[in-house]
Amino acid sequence: MIPKTMKAVVVERFSAPLSIREVPVPEPGPGEVLLELAASGVCHTDLHAADGDWPIKPKLPFTPGHEGTGIVVAVGSGVTRLKEGDRVGLAWLYSACGRCEFCVSGWETLCLQQKNAGYSVNGSFAQYALAKADYLALIPRQLSFVDAAPILCAGVTTYKGLKETGVRAGQWVVILGAGGLGHVAIQYAKAMGLHVAVVELGAQKARFAKELGAEIAIDADSQDPSSEIQRQIGGAHGVLVTAVSTAAFKEAIGMLRRHGTCVLVGIPAGEFPLPIFDVVLNRYTILGSIVGTRLDLQEALQFAAEGKVKATIETVPLEAINEVFERLRNGEVQGRVVLGIAEKASTESFRRAGAH
Numbered sequence: 001m002i003p004k005t006m007k008a009v010v011v012e013r014f015s016a017p018l019s020i021r022e023v024p025v026p027e028p029g030p031g032e033v034l035l036e037l038a039a040s041g042v043c044h045t046d047l048h049a050a051d052g053d054w055p056i057k058p059k060l061p062f063t064p065g066h067e068g069t070g071i072v073v074a075v076g077s078g079v080t081r082l083k084e085g086d087r088v089g090l091a092w093l094y095s096a097c098g099r100c101e102f103c104v105s106g107w108e109t110l111c112l113q114q115k116n117a118g119y120s121v122n123g124s125f126a127q128y129a130l131a132k133a134d135y136l137a138l139i140p141r142q143l144s145f146v147d148a149a150p151i152l153c154a155g156v157t158t159y160k161g162l163k164e165t166g167v168r169a170g171q172w173v174v175i176l177g178a179g180g181l182g183h184v185a186i187q188y189a190k191a192m193g194l195h196v197a198v199v200e201l202g203a204q205k206a207r208f209a210k211e212l213g214a215e216i217a218i219d220a221d222s223q224d225p226s227s228e229i230q231r232q233i234g235g236a237h238g239v240l241v242t243a244v245s246t247a248a249f250k251e252a253i254g255m256l257r258r259h260g261t262c263v264l265v266g267i268p269a270g271e272f273p274l275p276i277f278d279v280v281l282n283r284y285t286i287l288g289s290i291v292g293t294r295l296d297l298q299e300a301l302q303f304a305a306e307g308k309v310k311a312t313i314e315t316v317p318l319e320a321i322n323e324v325f326e327r328l329r330n331g332e333v334q335g336r337v338v339l340g341i342a343e344k345a346s347t348e349s350f351r352r353a354g355a356h
């Protein structure tokens, strides 16, 4: 039985504490399904959504969250891909038009008609959420709902970003930052056969990077990252910038080998200067990368299902969201925080689905 109302985190005003409210459970329309959520990761983008500090703001009130995992509990008309009990993931790309030049050329992440979970439509910080059946990720059986959650944004974003560097097995990639995105990026890079160097602030985070498989970990507090990278490996074929400070972006260019590619996935406010002479004469490529397509996401989940990538996760209840946001703001989260929404098999639908 699906209840009439549910608990949801609601942003009522920007830059104000979020409310936990009892709201109606929505009904799936054509092409839609209703999910009962088991877990949801918390991403920096959720903070930006709740603060309304990006140029295009969400419409108030709304529920954030785009790393939601759970099971399908109701199916709208015309849905053939999914059925009740399927294990699925609700990610940033809630839907796209499926017809534009970007959608038909493998760039649905650039569709101008796209909707985004937890931003332009209600997201996963709730007990139930609507989703477009065609855009949900399928969560492999071997992967728990909690472990799958961070893959839906942090995982696919870094996996796609690494692909975009063009670095091949045996070549070097430098990952800037070993936080929520970076600590997952290190593991994808190793699983993809790349040599990995990491730049972080502080000896403790540098050690953490090594534990995750980085061959070189540079502590930017005590070493000069670009000259160290040039000295130790002669520059990197690719650099992935996951850091949340603009200083790191400037630094990244100096780590490249000639013909190298620098991919930006972290989104701090502001700009960074580019040395034009170096970019031209060394034939650097500098590009931005935003999440990944449905195919990228399915591949990213498969790496996790095979045990090659595992986010460091701290699980807290939905009600702790304001505290989690505060810690994210202060840079006090190591790895990823996941909201545990439904306890393992505690509800009837999860038991029926045999989910773990």
Ligand SMILES: [Zn+2]
Pocket (backbone or CB within 6 Å): 043, 044, 045, 046, 066, 092, 153, 154
């Ligand atoms: Zn995200």
Ligand SMILES: [Zn+2]
Pocket (backbone or CB within 6 Å): 096, 097, 098, 099, 100, 101, 102, 103, 108, 111, 112, 113, 114
């Ligand atoms: Zn489109």
